Amino acid sequence: MVNGQPESCLLCHAEMQGFVTGHLPVLIGCSGCHLGQPTERDKNDAHANMLLVPGNIAEAEESCGNRICHPDYAKWVPNTLMSTGRGIVSVNRFVFGESDSPDGPGHLSQLGNSPADKHLRQLCASCHLTLPKTQPSPISERSRGGGCTACHLQYSDEAKSQFQNYKETGELPTQHPQLNVQIRDENCFGCHSRSARISTSYEGWHETLLAVEDVQPDSTFRIFQDGRVFSRQAQDIHYQRGMSCIDCHTWRETMGDGTRYNHQEEQIEIVCDDCHFTGKPRTISIDSLRQHDLQVLGKRRWQSLVKTMLRLKKSGSPLLNSFIDSTGTAKLILKNSGALRDLRPPSAQCGTTIPGHNRLSCQTCHTQWAPTCIACHTEYEPQNTSFDHLQQKDVPGAWIEYADGQLPVPPTLGVQKEVIETFIPGMILTISSQEKNLGNSGGDEKIFRRMYAPIRAHTIGIKARTCESCHNNPRALGYGEGKLEFFTTYAGYGKWVFTPTYANHPEDGLPADAWIAFLQPSPSSEATRSDIRPFTIVEQQKILSVGACLTCHEGTKQNIDQIYGKYSQSLDNLSEKCLQAGF
Incomplete structure (x- = not known):
């Protein structure tokens, strides 16, 4: 008997181990997740209508989301971007000319047969939570879909060993995979090593066009299970500090809050200065938390540490793995390890000492x-x-x-x-x-x-890019790769000249990699969002005006303090040798 109800599953499966406390069969039975007919004692009758893989979105409200378990999350998750791919669908239709806007409805599981939708069905529709997982298996680089289990399924080494033995011999395992909140980066990797490739970039890997036979796996190259070859690049500083994806990304971002968002940047609620702030922190007391925040916090081993936590600027929600200690220092708790990290303020030069x-x-x-x-x-x-x-x-x-x-x-x-x-x-x-x-x-x-x-590339470094890498760099400004040079034209003035690396595209005459033309109107330049634009010609001129000064006066701390921190005054006091950009 489980909760006063017959549970015949345990007559055969009583030896199964490996569960977290909340999922112990003596508390919720097997049928709480797998359904079936728990009052039947015949094997075939008991297994009728059983879910081999619980947690798929189509059955989530019956399994994970039944009324005594996680009903609200089972309603919210199907509307998240990770379930619907709404932005992918709407942008793709916009690109194909089937929609007038990159915003709008769409669902990767409800695609039609237009050219745009066929394109998604063949090349993109495997990466979303709604894709059903049909057979039990550990998470791997090639994992896709599975609803709740895509994130919460964790096989121990023993569970993996027994599962492999079951595939080879048919011997039933006694070690059940866990369903828990210790979500590893590997769970994110299957989908997020595609498209923007944030999982791979975060770890310092960049996809190449090399073939497997062209390289040897070592510290320089990595061959993925799907045959793609990646080269070693700089890792994100947060990855180097031992942080997992879930240390920044909140439960609202992944499981939803009931709102239907169009694009990722709309659903993401955390920003850098939620942790790296100056002045007095935005905080919220544990006594002010709502029901679902308290539930999520209660799943963690360290909830006793958290009395006052940081409050996110964008949404006002709590950052549940943060707290202010007795000295007033803000700290972050790494969710999987429990390790603590001090949250440091940004440099004084981060956007506050230079006009604009x-x-x-x-x-x-x-x-x-x-x-x-x-x-x-x-x-x-x-x-x-x-x-x-x-x-x-x-x-x-x-x-x-x-x-x-x-x-x-x-x-x-x-x-x-x-x-x-x-x-x-x-x-x-x-x-x-x-x-x-x-x-x-x-x-x-x-x-x-x-x-x-x-792109939020997830390749953050401590050291910032230089002033010159923005103001004098053609790629940064949208012109594409090439040589951007400043020449003297007449007394007191100079002229910028851009020589592109790539040939002009025959369709619109712009360099193959450009977003905009060099200081000229760019009618073919577009973006995958309705609220995005390249720099206007006036903005380009302002940026390049500073760039002209940087050709002689490098962006050192001394020059930032004496020249660029009071730029208008500097322009009024030019020496005879100084050249201004003429446009």
């Missing part, structure tokens, strides 16, 4: 590199077949992607909601088909788009 720099986000200066791809060709080949991730079978017609120029370089800068942010060439691509059926493109067999996309 208060618009810069933290990652603008502290992102070390970002994964970029400057040339993408996507072609539909009706004579071939491809795997449809929704139908789980091969289907006629194949979307094929061809990439070139994948480089780990500092990101381009631009504007999102009037904040300077980081961007990469999200879609400088040509979409072509041997059939004239591409969206609303007027019957043309080819679509060209020059779109940049926002």
Whole structure:
């Protein structure tokens, strides 16, 4: 008997071990997760309608989300971006010309058969929580979907060993995988090593176009289970300090709060200065926490430490793994290890001592590199077949992607909601088909788009990029790779000249990797968000005006204090040798 109800499962499976306290069969039985017919004693009858893999989104309200377990989360998770892929769907339709906006409805499990949706069904639709997991297995680099188990499933070494033995011999395991809140980076990796590749970048790996046979796995290269080859790059400082993904990212960001967001940056509630702040911290008392925050905090071993915690600027929600100690020092608790980290304030030069720099986000200066791809060709080949991730079978017609120029370089800068942010060439691509059926493109067999996309690269470093790497760098300004030089033209003035590395694209005449033209209107320049834009010509001129000074007066601390910290005054007191940029 479990909770006063018959539970015949334990007659056969009483030896099963490995559960966390909240999931002990003596408390919730086996049927609490796996359903079935727990009053039946015949094996076949008892297993009728049983869930082999509980937690899939389609059955979450019956298993994990039943009324005595986690009902609210089972309602919220299906509406999160990790379940719906709403932004991926809407942006993809926008790119194909099937929608007028990159915002809007969409669900990776409810795709149609338009060119844009077929493209997603074949190339993108495996990476979302709603994809059902049909067979038990440990988490790996190739794991996809599975609803609740995608994050909360953890196999111990013994559970992995017994599972492998079961596959080889058929001997049933006695060690059950745990379902817990100790979510490892490996659980995130399967999906987030794709697209923006934040899992790989965080650990310091950049995807190359090399073949497996071209390299040997060592400290320089890593071969993934799917055959992709990655090269070693700088790691994120938070990764170096032992922080997991969940140490920053909150339960609201991953499991939802009941709101339907369009894009990742809308659902993310934490920002850098929630932890790295100056002045008095924003705090909230444990006595002021709401029910769900108290529930989540109660799952942790260290909840006794937390009496007053940091309050997030964007949402006002608590950062549950933070606290203010008796000395007034803000500390972060690493969720998986319990280790403590002091939360240090930013440098005095972070946006406060130089006019105009208060618009810069933290990652603008502290992102070390970002994964970029400057040339993408996507072609539909009706004579071939491809795997449809929704139908789980091969289907006629194949979307094929061809990439070139994948480089780990500092990101381009631009504007999102009037904040300077980081961007990469999200879609400088040509979409072509041997059939004239591409969206609303007027019957043309080819679509060209020059779109940049926002990137939070997860490659943060302590050392900021230099003044010159923004003000004198063509890639940072959106012109693409090349040589940006300042020449004297006449007394007191000079002129900027840009020589691109890559040839102009035949579709719009801009360099292949550019977002905008050099100090000229750029009608073909777009973005994957409605609130994003490149620098205007006026903004470019302001940036390059400072860049002209930097060609002689480097961005040292002394020059920042004496020249750039009071730039207007400096312009009024130019020496005879100084050159201003003429436009």
